[in-house]
Amino acid sequence: MSSTVAGTVPQVSEFDVVVVGSGAGALTGAYVAAARDRSVVVLEATDRLGGTSAYSGAACWLPGTQVQERAGIGDSTEAARIYLRALIGEQTAAHQDAFLQHAPALVEFLERDPAIAFEWRPFPDYFAAPGRMDSGRAINPLDLPTEDLGELAALVRPPVDRDRTGQGHSAAAPLSQGRALIGRLLLALTRAGATVRTGTRVTGLLTDGGGRVVGVEARTAEGPVRVRARRGVLLAAGGFERNAAMRAEHGVPGDAAWSMAPAESAAGEPIAAAVALGAATDLLDQAWFCPGVLHPEGSAAFTLGFRGGLVVDGTGHRYADESLPYDRMGRQMAAAPGRVPSWLVFDSRAGGQLPAISIPPLPPEEHLAAGTWVRADTLAELARQIGVPPAELTGTVERFNTFAATGVDEDFSRGEDPYGRFFAVGDGPNPCLVPVDRAPFYAARLVLSDLGTKGGLCTDPAGRVLRTDGAPIPGLYAAGNTSASMAGPVYPGPGIPIGTAMVFSSLAVQDMTGASLEPGSA
Numbered sequence: 443m444s445s446t447v448a449g450t451v452p453q454v455s456e457f458d459v460v461v462v463g464s465g466a467g468a469l470t471g472a473y474v475a476a477a478r479d480r481s482v483v484v485l486e487a488t489d490r491l492g493g494t495s496a497y498s499g500a501a502c503w504l505p506g507t508q509v510q511e512r513a514g515i516g517d518s519t520e521a522a523r524i525y526l527r528a529l530i531g532e533q534t535a536a537h538q539d540a541f542l543q544h545a546p547a548l549v550e551f552l553e554r555d556p557a558i559a560f561e562w563r564p565f566p567d568y569f570a571a572p573g574r575m576d577s578g579r580a581i582n583p584l585d586l587p588t589e590d591l592g593e594l595a596a597l598v599r600p601p602v603d604r605d606r607t608g609q610g611h612s613a614a615a616p617l618s619q620g621r622a623l624i625g626r627l628l629l630a631l632t633r634a635g636a637t638v639r640t641g642t643r644v645t646g647l648l649t650d651g652g653g654r655v656v657g658v659e660a661r662t663a664e665g666p667v668r669v670r671a672r673r674g675v676l677l678a679a680g681g682f683e684r685n686a687a688m689r690a691e692h693g694v695p696g697d698a699a700w701s702m703a704p705a706e707s708a709a710g711e712p713i714a715a716a717v718a719l720g721a722a723t724d725l726l727d728q729a730w731f732c733p734g735v736l737h738p739e740g741s742a743a744f745t746l747g748f749r750g751g752l753v754v755d756g757t758g759h760r761y762a763d764e765s766l767p768y769d770r771m772g773r774q775m776a777a778a779p780g781r782v783p784s785w786l787v788f789d790s791r792a793g794g795q796l797p798a799i800s801i802p803p804l805p806p807e808e809h810l811a812a813g814t815w816v817r818a819d820t821l822a823e824l825a826r827q828i829g830v831p832p833a834e835l836t837g838t839v840e841r842f843n844t845f846a847a848t849g850v851d852e853d854f855s856r857g858e859d860p861y862g863r864f865f866a867v868g869d870g871p872n873p874c875l876v877p878v879d880r881a882p883f884y885a886a887r888l889v890l891s892d893l894g895t896k897g898g899l900c901t902d903p904a905g906r907v908l909r910t911d912g913a914p915i916p917g918l919y920a921a922g923n924t925s926a927s928m929a930g931p932v933y934p935g936p937g938i939p940i941g942t943a944m945v946f947s948s949l950a951v952q953d954m955t956g957a958s959l960e961p962g963s964a
């Protein structure tokens with residue numbers, strides 16, 4: 443269904459700015475345009491706004507802003523620059539510098555609107571590298587009472603557990619995390635006069651004959667539409683993680699069915715449309731990876747914060763520090779054959795509950811009934827049930843338990859990094875090493891999931907889409923998972939996907955419209 447929730451009437455099919463997608467990046471770009479009195483339309487393919495951004499924790503890696511300053515955590519743009527350079531290197535140096543320079547101004551601009559407010563929350567950066575903040579530097583939106591959003595609240599994509607089961611928002615709860623970020627941006631941009639259309643799937647780009655992009659073609663329930671853009675088109679429509687054919691073509695590890703994006707999004711049409719105009723691409727085999735607990739119907743649940751148990755491959759051996767940040771653990775799963783599926787082996791000390799955060803969660807009984815988890819009185823029997831050599835699994839667990847007793851993981855150094863310890867609950871000498879010795883024992887099947895692909899259109903630091911010869915395509919911009927990530931194959935810290943999407947969307951809209959974020963300017 444196509445609907446207009448604010449602003450100009452739908453028969454006006456020309457705007458200064460056309461924004462494709464409605465994640466955090468898209469809505470940030472749209473807000474910048476609307477707040478600076480440019481006419482802007484947000485075109486969303488599905489009937490809900492927010493995409494994967496709405497499912498997210500909404501940690502935004504936006505360093506050195508007034509929010510970290512208020513929290514008094516001692517963050518700085520310069521420390522963040524040192525950290526990014528150490529991890530990503532020089533290849534995207536210009537993007538890193540533009541990102542770091544713009545993040546504080548963007549947050550100041552956003553918080554000037556009464557609808558938008560952030561706070562710092564601890565969540566460590568993901569790598570031991572110079573410039574790291576051990577307690578983290580990501581900022582998060584404050585919860586938003588549903589009534590503040592009024593009828594618009596029904597348009598925000600619900601949390602993933604409710605969305606996958608066809609439920610809307612809980613009437614009792616405020617919008618939190620990703621829903622709060624999307625809700626706050628939506629409130630701000632609609633108050634500023636932006637138009638939002640759902641049920642409008644962009645399928646192609648319009649050009650003026652001279653190679654300039656002047657609008658989009660889209661499919662709606664009422665038929666095809668054309669929306670013209672006077673200043674530019676911003677493609678911020680996520681990646682192609684739900685497109686099995688594109689994943690196979692580009693060799694993205696994992697599976698479309700195991701991705702965390704909403705099933706009806708992330709098909710990659712905007713990337714394909716830009717490529718048809720000669721756009722260059724990069725990082726197409728990359729994603730923001732994570733381990734996923736396999737669910738009975740074939741989907742997966744983003745799993746992080748392992749606070750007990752150990753992970754083994756098909757031979758019954760550990761292969762990594764289970765407390766690694768999720769993208770790093772996912773990359774370990776992809777690094778060798780025989781690791782998908784892996785098994786999270788744990789015991790009964792927590793009543794058979796998974797010793798990790800899994801989103802969306804599913805009760806153990808449902809997993810056990812479906813066979814995605816198994817339970818046995820001995821480790822040898824558990825091994826037989828999952829098809830792993832019993833002697834190997836038993837030996838691996840015995841060795842792990844000696845590490846738990848001494849507090850030293852001689853194989854993978856689990857528990858030595860602040861990120862791993864952030865989630866730890868153990869009361870032994872190393873809180874990340876909890877013995878697995880209380881029958882019955884459990885094994886949960888893990889697959890390689892992702893939060894979205896991160897390869898896509900090549901852009902310059904202003905968000906302009908580049909051709910294969912390096913020249914910008916006039917009028918065409920990209921951000922978020924539609925673009926090749928500034929971070930390359932690295933996931934530096936919590937909030938990098940959304941933080942970069944927000945900054946480069948804002949820079950794109952500023953570039954195409956000449957809008958400034960300075961107070962009192964246009």
Ligand SMILES: Cc1cc2nc3c(=O)[nH]c(=O)nc-3n(C[C@H](O)[C@H](O)[C@H](O)COP(=O)(O)OP(=O)(O)OC[C@H]3O[C@@H](n4cnc5c(N)ncnc54)[C@H](O)[C@@H]3O)c2cc1C
Pocket residue numbers: 462463464465466467468485486487488490491492493494495496497498499500501502503602642643644645678679680681702703706707708709710711712730744801893894921922923924936937938939940941943
């Ligand atoms: C449980 C969970 C927690 C996470 N937590 C965090 C976190 O705290 N911080 C962080 O930075 N990242 C987090 N992530 C990852 C992050 O949510 C995504 O990587 C990011 O939101 C992607 O943003 P995007 O704007 O590129 O795409 P999306 O947010 O997915 O938005 C894309 C939108 O475009 C629409 N669209 C697609 N194709 C078309 C088309 N052809 N026409 C029109 N519209 C189209 C889609 O339907 C969708 O609504 C998390 C992910 C999950 C699943």
